[in-house]
Each structure stands twice: as C-alpha cells, then as structure tokens.
Amino acid sequence: MAEVVLKGIRKSFGAVDVIKGIDLTIRDGEFCVFVGPSGCGKSTLLRIIAGLETATGGTLHIDGREVSKAEPSERGITMVFQSYALYPHLTVRQNIGFGLSLAKVPKDEIARIVTATAATLQLEKLLDRKPKELSGGQRQRVAIGRSIVRNPKVFLFDEPLSNLDASLRSQMRIEITELHAKLATTMIYVTHDQVEAMTMADKIVVLNGGTIEQVGSPMELYNAPATPFVAGFIGSPKMNLYEGKLAQEMGCQTYGIRPEHVLLGAEGRWQGRVKHVEHLGADAIVHLDVEGLGSLVARTTGDTGLRPGGDVWASPQPGKEFRY
Amino acid sequence: MTRRQYWTGIIATVLALVIFVVPFVFIAFTAVKDKAQASHLDFTWPLQFLFWQNLVDVVSTRNYMLLLAYFNSSIITVGAVAMLILFGAMVGYVLQRRQSRWNKVIFGCVLAGLIIPPAVVPTIWVMQGLGLFKTIWGMVFIQVAYGLAFSVLLYRSFIATIPRDLDEAARIDGARPLQIFLRVILPLLKPVTVTLIVVQSIAIFNDFTNPLYYLPGKENVTVQLTLFNFQSQFSTQFNLLFMNILLVTIPPLIVFIFFNRQIVAGMTAGAVKG
Numbered sequence: 047m048a049e050v051v052l053k054g055i056r057k058s059f060g061a062v063d064v065i066k067g068i069d070l071t072i073r074d075g076e077f078c079v080f081v082g083p084s085g086c087g088k089s090t091l092l093r094i095i096a097g098l099e100t101a102t103g104g105t106l107h108i109d110g111r112e113v114s115k116a117e118p119s120e121r122g123i124t125m126v127f128q129s130y131a132l133y134p135h136l137t138v139r140q141n142i143g144f145g146l147s148l149a150k151v152p153k154d155e156i157a158r159i160v161t162a163t164a165a166t167l168q169l170e171k172l173l174d175r176k177p178k179e180l181s182g183g184q185r186q187r188v189a190i191g192r193s194i195v196r197n198p199k200v201f202l203f204d205e206p207l208s209n210l211d212a213s214l215r216s217q218m219r220i221e222i223t224e225l226h227a228k229l230a231t232t233m234i235y236v237t238h239d240q241v242e243a244m245t246m247a248d249k250i251v252v253l254n255g256g257t258i259e260q261v262g263s264p265m266e267l268y269n270a271p272a273t274p275f276v277a278g279f280i281g282s283p284k285m286n287l288y289e290g291k292l293a294q295e296m297g298c299q300t301y302g303i304r305p306e307h308v309l310l311g312a313e314g315r316w317q318g319r320v321k322h323v324e325h326l327g328a329d330a331i332v333h334l335d336v337e338g339l340g341s342l343v344a345r346t347t348g349d350t351g352l353r354p355g356g357d358v359w360a361s362p363q364p365g366k367e368f369r370y
Numbered sequence: 371m372t373r374r375q376y377w378t379g380i381i382a383t384v385l386a387l388v389i390f391v392v393p394f395v396f397i398a399f400t401a402v403k404d405k406a407q408a409s410h411l412d413f414t415w416p417l418q419f420l421f422w423q424n425l426v427d428v429v430s431t432r433n434y435m436l437l438l439a440y441f442n443s444s445i446i447t448v449g450a451v452a453m454l455i456l457f458g459a460m461v462g463y464v465l466q467r468r469q470s471r472w473n474k475v476i477f478g479c480v481l482a483g484l485i486i487p488p489a490v491v492p493t494i495w496v497m498q499g500l501g502l503f504k505t506i507w508g509m510v511f512i513q514v515a516y517g518l519a520f521s522v523l524l525y526r527s528f529i530a531t532i533p534r535d536l537d538e539a540a541r542i543d544g545a546r547p548l549q550i551f552l553r554v555i556l557p558l559l560k561p562v563t564v565t566l567i568v569v570q571s572i573a574i575f576n577d578f579t580n581p582l583y584y585l586p587g588k589e590n591v592t593v594q595l596t597l598f599n600f601q602s603q604f605s606t607q608f609n610l611l612f613m614n615i616l617l618v619t620i621p622p623l624i625v626f627i628f629f630n631r632q633i634v635a636g637m638t639a640g641a642v643k644g
Contacts, residue, residue: 098538119544131535135557144553145543196543 048109048122048199048232049074050095055104057090057256064090066256067104072234072249077226080236081243081279082253089204091253092236096125096202109199122199126206130189132177138164139173142191163191183214190225203235207242219245240280244268252276274300274370283331283343285368292339298369305331307366308344310352314359318342320352334360397619400612408609424613428600431610435588436596436617443593445506447575450513454521454570455563457514462525463551467537483519490583497584509585509592513574521566528562529555564632572622593618 050072057065065087072078080088093099095106097118106114113121132141140147142163143156151159164170167187177185186206193201203222207215223246226233237243243250244264252259252267252275260272264280271277277285285302293301310332318334321341330350334342344360352358371379392413400408401424403416429436461480465473493512494503502508532555540550578594585592596618600611 096538096542098541118538118542123542125539125542127535127539129533129535131533131539133536133540133554135560144540148544148549148553192539192543 049107050200050232050234051107052091052095053105053107055091055094055106056102057087057094057099058102064256065094065101068258070251070258070261072232075230075232077223077233077235077246077248078251079243079247079249080234080251080253081238081240082259083279084238086253087256088236088238088253092125092202092204092234095121095200095234096123097121098125123202124193124196124198124200125202125204126186126189126193128205128208130177130185130209132185132188132192134177137174137176138169138180138188138191141177141188142169142195144192145196159195163195166194167191182210183218186210186218187221190222194225194229199232201229201231201233203233205237206235208237208239215242222246241282244280250280252279254279271368274302277302277368277370283345286342288339293369296367296369300370302368302370303362304366305343305345307363308342309361309363310344310346310350310358311361312359314361316342316360318358318360320354320356320358322354323350323352332358334358336360397612397615400608401616402613403609405607405609408607408612411608420609424609425617428610428613428617431599435591435599436593436614438589439591439593439596442506442591443575446509446513446581446592447571449507449510450517450574451567451571453510453514454517455566458518458521458566459525459556459559459563460551461518461522462529463555465522466526466529467534480519480522483515484523488516494584504585504587504590506585506590509581509590512580512584513570513577516580517570517573521570524562524566525559528559532558561632564629568625568629568632571625575622576618 050070052068052070055065055068056063068091080091082088090099094101095108097113097116097120101114104114105112108121108123118125133144136144139160143160146156146159160173161170164173167190169184169187169191172180172184172188177188180188189206206222207218210218219242222233222235226246235242235246247264249261250264250267251261254275259279260267260276262270267276267280271280271285274287278287281304283305285304286308287300287302289300293299316336316339318336318339320332321335322333324331324333325348327348329348330346330352332344332346332350332352334344336342342360346352396413399413399416400411402419402421404418404420407414407417461476465476465480497503497508497512500508502511536554536558537550540554545553576594577592578597581590581592581595597611597614600607600614
C-alpha cells in the first residue's frame with residue numbers, strides 16, 4: 047500500500063530526450079495505466095519506477111521514501127514483464143519461491159506461501175511443471191504469482207497481455223482487475239492498447255513524446271479529452287479529426303467528432319458516399335467519403351442497410367463536438 | 371530414397387569406416403600381439419592374444435608410471451576445464467551484458483588469444499618468474515590461457531540468446547549480480563558447458579606438446595608422455611606402445627560417447643535465433 051510520486055523525472059539516452067520532465071502522483075491503491083503510442087516513453091518511465099533505468103533528473107518517492115537511487119529490490123516494487131521472464135530451468139514452484147529463497151526465508155515458510163499463492167491463481171496442479179510446459183495464460187499467472195509472494199507495495203506491469211490471443215487477453219484483464227480489487231495495492235500498468243486502459247484503469251496517464259498529455263479517469267478522458275492527441279487516442283474507432291477549412295468554419299484549429307456521435311440519415315449536414323461497411327454484429331462501422339471533408343467514420347446499428355457506393359447524409363450529434 | 375542416394379550412403383559409410391574404424395582396429399590388434407609379430411607393424415590377425423599380459427606390462431612399466439600419469443592428467447584436465455567454464459562464462463556474461471567503451475578492447479584481446487600463436491620460450495620465462503614452471507598448477511594455467519578465448523566466444527554468443535528480462539526479473543526478486551549469474555544464467559548455459567567439457571577435456575587430456583614443453587620431470591608425467599616409455603632411437607616395443615595408446619584413448623572416448631548428442635546442440639546453439 048503506497049503512494050508513488052514522480053517529480054520532474056527526465057531521461058536522456060545520449061542527446062535524445064526520451065522523458066522530458068514528468069510530474070505525477072499515483073495514489074495509494076490506485077490502478078494507474080500509462081498509455082501511448084510506441085516510443086512515447088511509457089515503458090522507460092515504468093523501468094525508471096522499477097529501478098531498472100536510472101533517471102537523468104528528478105526524484106521518485108514510493109510510500110513517502112525517496113528511492114531514486116535505490117536498488118529495485120529495495121523499492122518495495124515488483125514487475126510483471128511482457129515476456130513473463132520466468133526462469134526456464136526452474137519449476138513453477140521454484141519460480142514463485144525464487145525471491146523468497148533469495149531473501150533466505152525458511153523452506154517450510156516458502157512452501158506454505160507458494161501453495162497459498164498457487165491456490166489464489168489456480169496453479170496448484172502446475173507447481174511441478176517447467177515454464178515451457180505451460181500455456182501463455184498460465185505463464186502469465188505464474189509471473190503474477192512470483193510478484194504476489196514478495197508482498198510488494200507497488201505492482202508494475204509492462205504490457206503483460208500483449209503476447210496473448212484476444213479471448214485470453216480479455217479473461218486476463220478481468221483476472222488482473224479482480225486481483226487489484228482483492229489486494230487493494232497500487233498498480234501501474236503500461237499498455238499501448240487503449241481498450242485495456244479504458245477497461246482496467248482508475249486513472250489513465252496518456253503519454254506522447256516523453257510528456258504527459260492528460261491524466262484522468264477513463265470517462266474523463268473520453269468525455270473531455272484535453273488535446274487532439276488524447277481525443278484521437280482514446281476511443282475506438284478513433285475520433286474523426288479535421289483541420290483547415292472545416293475547423294475554421296467551426297471557429298477552431300482542430301474539429302473532432304466521435305464515430306458514435308455521427309448520425310446517419312436521409313438528410314443532414316454532410317453528404318457522403320459509403321466506401322466500406324464493417325459489420326461487428328451489434329453495430330457497424332461505416333466509412334464515408336465526404337466532399338470537402340475527406341473521409342468520415344460513423345458507428346451505427348448492426349442492421350444498417352447501407353451498402354458501399356450508396357449515398358447518405360451525416361450530422362454531428364449536438365453537444366458532442368470537440369473544438370481545439 | 372532414390373537408388374543414387376542409397377549408393378552414396380553406402381559409399382559414405384564404407385569411407386567413414388575406413389577412415390575412423392580401421393586405424394582403431396589396427397591399434398587394438400597390434401596391442402594384443404606378441405613382441406615379434408608386433409614389430410612387423412602390419413595389419414594382420416594376432417597369432418596370440420596377449421591382452422592381459424601386455425596391459426600389466428604397460429601399467430607396471432617404470433614403477434607404475436602410467437597410473438601417476440593418469441592422476442596428473444586428470445588433475446590438469448579437471449582443474450583447467452573447471453576454470454575454463456567458470457571464467458569463460460563470467461567473462462562472456464559481462465562482455466555481453468555490460469556495455470562499456472572497454473568492450474571492444476577486451477573483445478580484441480579475446481580474439482588476439484585465438485589468433486596469435488603461443489611462444490614457448492617467453493612463456494617459460496614468465497612461468498619461471500612466477501615460480502610455476504614444472505608445476506601441475508602452472509600447466510593448468512597454461513591450458514586455461516590457451517582455451518579461454520574460445521570458451522569466452524562460445525559463451526558470449528550463447529548468452530546473447532538469453533533474454534535480458536531474466537536478469538532484470540532476478541534483480542527485482544532481490545538477486546545480487548553474482549547470484550543472478552550463478553542461479554539464473556549459469557544453469558541456462560548447460561548446452562555450451564557440456565560442449566566445452568567434452569571438447570576441452572579431450573584436447574587437454576590428449577595434449578602432448580604443451581606438457582612436453584612446460585612440464586618436464588619424471589614426477590610430472592602426463593598420459594601422452596608415457597608413450598615415450600616404449601620407443602627409443604634404436605628399438606620400439608610396438609605391442610606395448612599400442613596397448614598404451616589404447617589405454618590412453620579410452621577415457622576421452624567414453625566422455626565423447628556419453629556427451630555426443632549435447633555437443634552438437636551446444637555447437638549450434640546461438641547460431642540461429644529462435
């Protein structure tokens with residue numbers, strides 16, 4: 047249980063500034079997700095918190111203690127890696143108990159803790175297997191088990207689900223969220239997948255080019271994105287964003303409207319031609335070609351009768367437009 | 371399999387037999403012959419099978435010198451191979467994992483160890499200066515010095531295939547650098563270690579020239595040097611010489627047969643990613 051405070055954290059690799067001064071407070075017990083495109087510095091920031099990278103500048107406090115120079119094992123953190131990073135030559139039991147054996151915990155105590163943890167994660171039957179004999183989801187659970195036994199103040203997750211297939215990913219999302227609810231520990235989670243960010247986070251930190259674009263709850267970011275970048279990044283399909291003539295007409299530099307807030311009908315503001323329709327079942331994504339606007343994406347009901355080549359009128363839902 | 375492949379296979383097998391098995395059979399035959407028949411040095415069936423008698427003669431020659439030689443050679447082999455593995459893996463690990471501007475210089479030195487031929491006389495000067503000349507440990511260090519470059523190269527390229535995440539996970543688990551190396555990395559180097567054990571132990575056990583130069587003295591004899599017991603300028607006892615060869619060949623052969631599979635795995639490990 048700990049608060050994580052970053053003050054003016056900077057990181058440079060040679061002349062390249064990867065993190066350009068980050069101030070952030072992650073409250074005790076919060077599930078905080080760092081999200082952003084590749085190369086935005088989210089993993090580097092997580093590694094700085096973990097102590098695997100040293101910050102070029104700034105300070106880091108975990109649970110009120112300054113740990114900027116501390117070894118990873120002294121920070122009270124633990125980390126789940128994208129590649130799971132299980133020790134291939136050790137069994138599941140030994141993998142989970144590795145940290146405890148390093149800390150010279152008595153053997154019977156290690157056995158007790160490992161068994162209890164395995165029970166929590168439904169790994170009891172796999173304890174004597176080697177990692178290569180496990181499926182992706184099971185490996186991920188072992189990696190989480192290895193983290194739990196150390197009883198950390200802060201859990202760090204570095205894109206832990208990106209190697210799993212879609213159905214397993216959504217299952218593990220729920221498991222990690224439930225784990226957070228049960229342990230009530232501070233968790234910091236890095237992902238490039240905005241669906242993971244939206245579904246799991248108490249707080250989302252959107253990073254871009256080494257700086258924070260916006261911090262807020264998932265719905266805050268969805269309803270009131272502070273910048274066009276956040277507007278385009280949060281939400282799927284992404285928001286339609288326009289600059290130039292249309293934006294000027296709307297009295298702004300960038301004009302945005304989410305696909306779910308575009309109404310299609312027999313009349314409206316923009317006339318467009320249907321380029322492509324993606325049927326998702328419950329709803330459909332319609333790609334339109336609008337003269338003077340370019341492409342426009344709209345989300346509509348799944349039983350839409352629109353066909354490629356057909357003409358349709360589109361209008362923004364009042365009060366749902368974004369102007370920057 | 372086509373007819374052509376079939377015949378190519380047969381020819382290859384026969385050739386391999388001629389090249390590898392015939393000399394061995396020749397050694398075995400000559401080793402059990404009597405002195406007179408052996409002196410003809412031809413590939414004939416032994417008239418008498420004097421296996422046990424020749425064996426006892428060879429072992430008991432010059433006050434059981436062969437047994438002392440086995441003892442010395444074993445110490446040199448075990449000592450040198452253990453050091454080659456430990457230091458080779460450590461140097462390979464640090465070279466691969468810790469990037470610094472010295473890496474290129476160190477790597478250059480390692481390559482120089484492979485490329486530059488050893489010079490005997492200066493080495494003897496150095497060993498005399500260190501008080502290691504004519505000592506078993508001096509010989510161990512010589513073997514380590516000659517084999518370390520190869521061992522470092524092999525370990526370094528294999529360690530490159532071990533994900534760095536493992537080191538970091540161990541670090542987060544609270545392991546110190548030496549613990550990361552000993553408990554996480556070293557066990558994963560098994561394929562290369564087995565290869566090195568086999569290749570180096572055979573090379574060191576069978577080494578003739580280095581003990582000849584650096585380890586003179588009757589009490590320092592190694593197995594290969596016992597071959598001198600049965601040949602001199604004017605006469606050679608071929609039956610005993612070949613029995614000696616047979617006895618000297620057996621230990622490396624056993625090592626090779628046991629570890630054969632792993633050697634290939636270790637030699638190709640790290641060659642391709644995946």
